[in-house]
Amino acid sequence: LLLQDLPAVHRVTPALWQTWQGQDVFLTTARDPWAYHFDAGNYTPASQLSYEEALQHIQDCKFLKVARRLPLDAYEQLPEFCLSSAQLFLEPLF
Numbered sequence: 705l706l707l708q709d710l711p712a713v714h715r716v717t718p719a720l721w722q723t724w725q726g727q728d729v730f731l732t733t734a735r736d737p738w739a740y741h742f743d744a745g746n747y748t749p750a751s752q753l754s755y756e757e758a759l760q761h762i763q764d765c766k767f768l769k770v771a772r773r774l775p776l777d778a779y780e781q782l783p784e785f786c787l788s789s790a791q792l793f794l795e796p797l798f
Contacts, residue, residue, distance in 0.1 A: 705793040706737055706769045716768060720796045721755040724770065727792055731758055732769035742773055 730747040739746045
C-alpha cells in the first residue's frame with residue numbers, strides 16, 4: 705500500500721502501528737516509493753521500528769508504503785492473504 709496523501713498518512717496512530725507490528729508488516733525505509741525489493745535497504749519489519757521512528761520516516765519522505773510478504777510456495781493462500789492485507793491496511797485509514 706502506497707499513500708502519498710498526507711491526511712491519510714497522519715491517520716497512522718500509535719495503536720495502528722502497534723497492530724501492524726504484530727502482523728508481519730513491513731515499512732519501506734527507502735527514499736524511493738517505487739523500490740519494491742524486500743531487502744534491508746528498502747523494507748524494515750514494523751516490529752523493528754518504534755512508532756516515533758516510523759512517523760519520522762513518513763514525515764521526511766512524505767509518503768507511507770507498507771507491505772506484507774507471502775512466500776511463493778504459499779500461492780494457494782493468495783486470495784485470503786490479499787483480503788486480510790486489504791482489511792489490515794485500508795480499514796483503519798479510510
